[in-house]
Amino acid sequence: MAAKESTRVEYGKTLAQLGAENPQIVVLDADLSGSTQTHHFAKIFKDRFFNVGIAEQDLMGTAAGLALGGKIPFASTFAMFATGRAWEQIRQTIAYGNLNVKIVASHGGVTVGEDGGSHQAVEDLALMRILPNMVVLAPADGPETRAMTRWAAAYHGPVYMRTGRLAVPVIYDDTYVFELGRGSLLREGGDVTLMGIGIMVQTCLDAAALLAQDGIEARVLNLGCLKPLDWELVLDSARRTEAVVTAEEHMVTGGLGSAVSEILAEHCPAPLKRIGLRDTFGMSGKPEALLKHYGLTADDIKQAAYKVIARKANHLALPVMDLKAPKMAGR
Amino acid sequence: MQEIARQVRIDIVEMLFRAGSGHLGGSLSATDILVALFFGEMRTKAGDPCWLDRDRFILSKGHGAPAYYAVLARLGYFPREELLTLRQFGSILQGHPDSGCTPGVEIPTGSLGQGLSIANGMALAARLNGHASRIYALLGDGEVQEGQIWEAAMTAAHYGLDNLVAILDRNRLQIDGHTAEVMSIEPIADKWKAFGWHTLEVDGHDIGQLLAAFQACKGVKGRPSMIIAHTVKGKGVSIFEGQKKYHGVAPNPEEYQQALQELGAVTGPPA
Ligand SMILES: Cc1ncc(C[n+]2csc(CCOP(=O)(O)OP(=O)(O)O)c2C)c(N)n1
Numbered sequence: 001m002a003a004k005e006s007t008r009v010e011y012g013k014t015l016a017q018l019g020a021e022n023p024q025i026v027v028l029d030a031d032l033s034g035s036t037q038t039h040h041f042a043k044i045f046k047d048r049f050f051n052v053g054i055a056e057q058d059l060m061g062t063a064a065g066l067a068l069g070g071k072i073p074f075a076s077t078f079a080m081f082a083t084g085r086a087w088e089q090i091r092q093t094i095a096y097g098n099l100n101v102k103i104v105a106s107h108g109g110v111t112v113g114e115d116g117g118s119h120q121a122v123e124d125l126a127l128m129r130i131l132p133n134m135v136v137l138a139p140a141d142g143p144e145t146r147a148m149t150r151w152a153a154a155y156h157g158p159v160y161m162r163t164g165r166l167a168v169p170v171i172y173d174d175t176y177v178f179e180l181g182r183g184s185l186l187r188e189g190g191d192v193t194l195m196g197i198g199i200m201v202q203t204c205l206d207a208a209a210l211l212a213q214d215g216i217e218a219r220v221l222n223l224g225c226l227k228p229l230d231w232e233l234v235l236d237s238a239r240r241t242e243a244v245v246t247a248e249e250h251m252v253t254g255g256l257g258s259a260v261s262e263i264l265a266e267h268c269p270a271p272l273k274r275i276g277l278r279d280t281f282g283m284s285g286k287p288e289a290l291l292k293h294y295g296l297t298a299d300d301i302k303q304a305a306y307k308v309i310a311r312k313a314n315h316l317a318l319p320v321m322d323l324k325a326p327k328m329a330g331r
Numbered sequence: 332m333q334e335i336a337r338q339v340r341i342d343i344v345e346m347l348f349r350a351g352s353g354h355l356g357g358s359l360s361a362t363d364i365l366v367a368l369f370f371g372e373m374r375t376k377a378g379d380p381c382w383l384d385r386d387r388f389i390l391s392k393g394h395g396a397p398a399y400y401a402v403l404a405r406l407g408y409f410p411r412e413e414l415l416t417l418r419q420f421g422s423i424l425q426g427h428p429d430s431g432c433t434p435g436v437e438i439p440t441g442s443l444g445q446g447l448s449i450a451n452g453m454a455l456a457a458r459l460n461g462h463a464s465r466i467y468a469l470l471g472d473g474e475v476q477e478g479q480i481w482e483a484a485m486t487a488a489h490y491g492l493d494n495l496v497a498i499l500d501r502n503r504l505q506i507d508g509h510t511a512e513v514m515s516i517e518p519i520a521d522k523w524k525a526f527g528w529h530t531l532e533v534d535g536h537d538i539g540q541l542l543a544a545f546q547a548c549k550g551v552k553g554r555p556s557m558i559i560a561h562t563v564k565g566k567g568v569s570i571f572e573g574q575k576k577y578h579g580v581a582p583n584p585e586e587y588q589q590a591l592q593e594l595g596a597v598t599g600p601p602a
Binding site: 032033034039051052053055057058080081084085113114115116117119284285286289293 | 350351352353393418419420421422424425426427429439440441442443444473474476477478505506507510513514
């Protein structure tokens with residue numbers, strides 16, 4: 001098994017490095033600096049770290065004010081409380097105001113584990129993706145987290161990035177460069193495309209390996225940049241393989257599955273199956289047990305791949321429309 | 332009742348050790364408050380959790396669930412064996428209270444800051460329904476940093492909710508450190524008074540003082556009551572007391588043994 005890194009830890013370490021490189025960077029937290037890993041930055045740059053206490057709405061508003069004052073604020077708490085409790089502060093002030101605030105929220109998804117449904121954010125990507133101006137990211141591993149964090153610090157505008165609690169296998173090496181609006185092709189294959197985000201990218205790779213044992217070649221994409229989504233790559237892959245499976249540690253509504261469905265429905269309605277939570281909240285349990293319960297394993301992806309491949313024969317391929325990724329609003 | 336509190340603390344240590352995770356410090360600080368409330372004050376029926384005339388309790392600091400569960404089990408809301416399934420896949424005892432799974436729990440909590448508003452609504456409903464029910468809500472001292480708490484504080488006073496009692500578990504710690512360092516909440520009693528609440532302060536580990544305070548609140552008309560209960564996070568086990576480290580971790584095997592010894596546990600697991 002490959003080395004493992006936790007995306008929240010890599011975020012915290014990169015943030016501490018960035019602090020030394022750029023004095024404009026400030027960091028805010030809401031009494032979870034150990035969990036979100038902003039405590040690394042807090043220890044070194046005491047004057048540029050602000051703990052607002054258990055007050056997520058205040059967290060977002062204060063970050064907004066710092067951005068208006070020319071700072072580059074990174075605001076962190078759990079994904080549930082960042083995107084849930086403070087959604088309207090993010091919507092009205094950070095997104096509508098198009099402010100240079102980076103919201104980096106940890107504990108996304110059901111792999112939060114034992115804390116249970118109240119703490120497992122399975123709708124954060126949807127809540128952020130619906131906002132104009134917002135860039136929405138969910139890294140798949142340590143190197144991608146480091147690259148996205150550095151990219152976010154250099155980019156001017158609102159960004160949401162989800163990190164996870166657990167250590168996950170390393171997919172990329174440190175030459176990986178993140179580009180806004182670009183996904184990456186991790187594996188070539190002509191029979192089906194598996195499109196993953198976050199921890200499900202590795203699961204897609206594992207599913208591709210299982211499918212290969214059966215002689216099925218799966219193309220695997222990492223769509224960790226959920227907004228703006230890489231339209232060209234999604235459509236090109238759908239056209240090549242004519243069968244698609246999306247996989248996310250999130251509701252199938254509002255996140256990657258929805259985003260891909262929207263594109264395919266309009267431009268290339270290939271058979272599609274979405275892997276993710278279906279109209280349900282999370283619950284307590286060990287992360288592995290929960291991934292299994294919610295159908296988020298490599299085997300679930302493999303079964304879904306079989307289903308979409310079987311549907312290929314029946315589906316009427318419609319003419320592919322002109323492919324132009326939409327420009328992000330407000331820029 | 333002190334004896335019940337001791338047993339509940341043993342249950343908490345046992346549950347968390349078995350679960351391998353959970354919130355130790357804030358469960359132990361709240362134990363005496365919960366025991367005084369459920370065994371000495373509230374009118375409830377374990378066999379009929381939905382009894383309309385019952386007094387209501389909201390654990391607004393939802394992470395104190397282990398203490399809450401241990402109390403509910405002792406009252407007979409569910410078999411005590413369930414305590415050992417805390418936080419496991421499929422358990423009726425979720426990491427944070429979930430009314431969909433656990434008999435006796437009124438509403439899911441765990442996202443801090445929301446419980447007092449819910450309690451206000453229940454107090455208003457009891458008044459409209461002509462029920463004599465009294466409503467109790469337990470808040471954390473870090474939790475009151477949430478703005479919604481102060482919105483609710485205004486609402487309760489505005490509507491003169493004298494059937495509502497909030498209790499503040501004033502253990503002086505939150506996750507990142509002392510409340511005084513993370514985000515000062517003082518002068519906390521003056522704040523509640525200024526918001527129009529009948530406010531009193533007690534030793535939150537003295538059951539007699541707690542019971543007397545609940546009684547006193549019943550005599551208050553036209554205003555809600557706030558009992559500031561001064562407590563020690565991790566109360567009952569010397570190594571956990573006042574230590575921020577034990578906010579959200581389970582005891583390791585040595586700590587577990589020492590805790591059981593200090594709490595005078597004769598047998599290990601709950602019978
Ligand atoms: C809205 C929200 N933000 C953050 C958290 C994470 N969290 C859980 S417990 C806690 C600290 C609570 O401190 P306090 O209220 O003082 O409780 P106690 O010390 O009694 O455990 C935090 C920040 C949460 N559960 N809900």
